Amino acid sequence: MGKHVLVIEDEPNIVEAIRFILHRDGWRVDTHSDGATALEALRAQRPDVVILDVMLPGRSGFEILRELRSEDGLANLPVLMLTARGQAKDRETAERAGVSRYMTKPFSNAEVLAAVREMAGP
């Protein structure tokens, strides 16, 4: 039984690419595209790893991350943040919010896969 990853991202083509990469590697992949309801999806699904976009409709990825870190059950959840905003201050913001890994788009498929594997642990 593969581990479970939740992809929170609104761009359908990117979602499809990540789903393909991880699925091929044996992951169970679920997706969610709305920022406003992302936390509820997280609470309900309890994935092993989360891939989180920053610019989401309804709510920004930074806010979701901040709230997630303050919740008991989710505080230690590994979060890989993917963003198309490449500025240094965005990275700082993400780190202050408690991100586990941070990658800028466009990413290398191999790197994403490696990062997710590593975060999920043995």
Next chain:
Amino acid sequence: MVSLNLLAVICFGYVAFLFAVAFAAERAAAAGRTAWLRSPWVYTLSLSIYCTAWTFYGAVGYAARSGLEFLTIYLGPTLVMVGWWWGLNKLVHIGRTQRITSIADLISSRYGKSSLLAAGVTVLAVVGTTPYIALQLQSVTLSVAAFAQPDPAQPVPADPSATAVWVAVGLAIFTVIFGTRNLDANERHHGVVMAIAVEAVVKLFALLAVGVFVVWGIAGGAGAIVERIQASPELSAWRIDGARWAGLTFLAAAAFLCLPRMFQVMVVELEDERHLRTASWAFPLYVFLISLFVVPIAVVGLEALPAGANPDLFVLTVPLAFGQEGLAFLAFLGGFSAATSMVIVAAIALSTMVSNHIVMPIWLRLTRRGASVSGDVRHVVMLARRLSIAGVVFLGYLYYRLSGGGAALAAIGLIAFAGIAQVLPAMIGGLFWRGATRNGAMAGIAGGFALWLYTLFLPSFGPDVVLPAALMAEGPFGIGWLRPYALFGIEGLDPLIHSVLWSLSINTVLFLAVSLASFPEPLERLQGAQFVSALGTPGGARSWQGGAVQTEDLMVMAQRILGPSEAQALFRREAARQGLGGYLPEASPEFLEVLERELSGSVGAATAHAMLAQMVGGMQVSVQDLLAVADETAQIMEYSARLEAQQEELTRTARQLREANEKLTRLSVQKDAFLSQISHELRTPMTSIRAFSEILREMGKDGPFDPDDQARYASIIHDEAIRLTRLLDDLLDLSVLENGQVSLNIREGTLSDLIDHAVATAAAGEDGPDLRIRRDRGAERLPLVTDLDRLSQVFINLIANARKYCLSEAPQLTIRAGGGGAWITVDFIDNGQGIPREQQDMIFEKFARIGDQEAGGAGLGLAICREIMARLGGTIAYLPGQGGAAFRVRLPARAALAAQ
């Protein structure tokens, strides 16, 4: 014996001619060719509606009965025009600056915008004008009958036959068509005024022609006619009763100022205050010419026609008796002109009063929150006005039938004069005396009106028609000193003079006494000060305190009353005056003041005030305002005016600075976001491209692959590459436009073709919800000389935006074109939620998106549109208050562009 059919044909042809004149004048005005419509001569001629059928026919009859006394009717207005010019000037100035729509509006506006007073004056005006309209109908009927009567000695049968009905119906139709074309009663009725001016020429020409015929054709020259006058038994005994002369002259002067129809042509229809200067000598000249041959015609009529012939019809019967049928027809047309022009203008004036001061207040009361929410006010006002016109003319007809048309023409006219003159004390007092109050005006008018009814109007129907004969002879309950014709025991006076004396004296005394005893309300003081010092210091008191109201709500209301384009123009102008862009000025006291004045031009001062008060929530009069009113010292006034001007300038600059600062702050945040944005927009498609190209590269390396997947992934890469290209194209396009390096490809075309093309292009390749497009192709038939491709790009963008962002269940886009002036405008209005006020001026910035909408697109479309419109010499702006999101594209019209 003249065929009545021929007469009918002539009448009909003449009316058709008047229709054509009025129609041509309206067309010329609509096309902006108003140079000759604005001539002072047209104004002067329109003033001649003072000379109605009564003066046309009646003056000769009057002369035959009472000698030179008929001159008093002309003397009054002449004295006013020549001797009281400065007063008239002030009246006209106030009428124009305060956008007064009628005499009732003037009185109500002066006395604190009182609805009650306005309604009272309106009732008075209707009652006072009805007999006069009846008089006109009677004169037309009598003159038609005169043609049918071969023997002038026979008394003309007062036949209340079909003639009067037809004339009344025809006049009502003409007046409805040309008198209610636009709602703003303050705008000129070009068609009507021009028709009236033509009629003025016809009646003068007709009377002069008859006069010339009588003097040189019958009597044998000027010397001979003087001898005949000397010899005439009726006219040689000149009876000049000093009191009656003075009374009648005064009455005519008062009527000249107070008659609703005179106020209409003199103040409301006036285009330029300088015209009054020309009229002040030209109108007396007109009056002189029209009275020149009255006595000769009377003398010849008395001599040549058998005793018993009606002298009121000498103008017609003298030419007929000498076999001059052509001349008689001309005279008939003259009389017909005089009658019709009076009825038309009187009906317009009264209908404005009735709809503004009686119908609208009732309607406002019935729909409590009416001003801001309910339906189309213009429609209500228009309908009220049309119905009142029909009602007024019908009342005149009714009076004619009831009174039996028996009394001599002149008598009815004088009764009406005396009635309407009751407004005089309140009007003159209001213009020159600050102490005059509303209560005083009401008491005076009510008292004078009641006395006039009792001593003149009701008895005029004859004993036992309204007032019982016993009451007339012995007074009510046998109290002798209350007899209508001998009030307080004063007997032996002419009934008219008796009534005028008592009603106006009591009126004036009540007005003065109650004014002195009562205390004016703040609004009355403000208005009083503005009226009394109208020609002195400009500006002055302010009555609104701005702030509480949303300008957008005001715009919604103003559009309902003034019409969308006028309201938008007004708001735009005011915003520009405050130094702001767009269509929404701040709700400052000055702006509310201006808006109230504009509205009062349509619905009258009292109603406009009530509507605005409903929205703004009551008015406040500040201590400064009251001090300014009380302050008489010119020096201080001037000093404070200068300070105020400085302060206004400072406020203006501060407002501009504040706006610039806010915008800079927002722009700096936006500049910062720009890099982020551009990074995001470029990286997102690149991510897909990179991820899928890696997937494709590795496909087949570790196992079999699905060819369908491969094709799909390749097409994703392809689509994303195109998205990238489009984004780069947009960015480059914008950069080129912003740097002004673009070269325009100017071609000719028509707006409707361009919109066709844009609608078709925007519809292609989109599979969003079905957007219904409403257009008026007729209005789109406008020629364009511009860069058609660029303009089309703007239209496509706006239509595509509506398709993407209009969230209505049945999305709909209205495209509305307007032209004719120096600008062509095209509005795109959808039925979605619109754009919130605080975001309206941001949407034209780069990468601006409303809220979290992510419906594709990089947010460059409107920024590009704005740049394109700037290059084309036009603008694009958000149009608030239209329900949904609305954009207005403005483009200089063909002529303007060709001239560059």
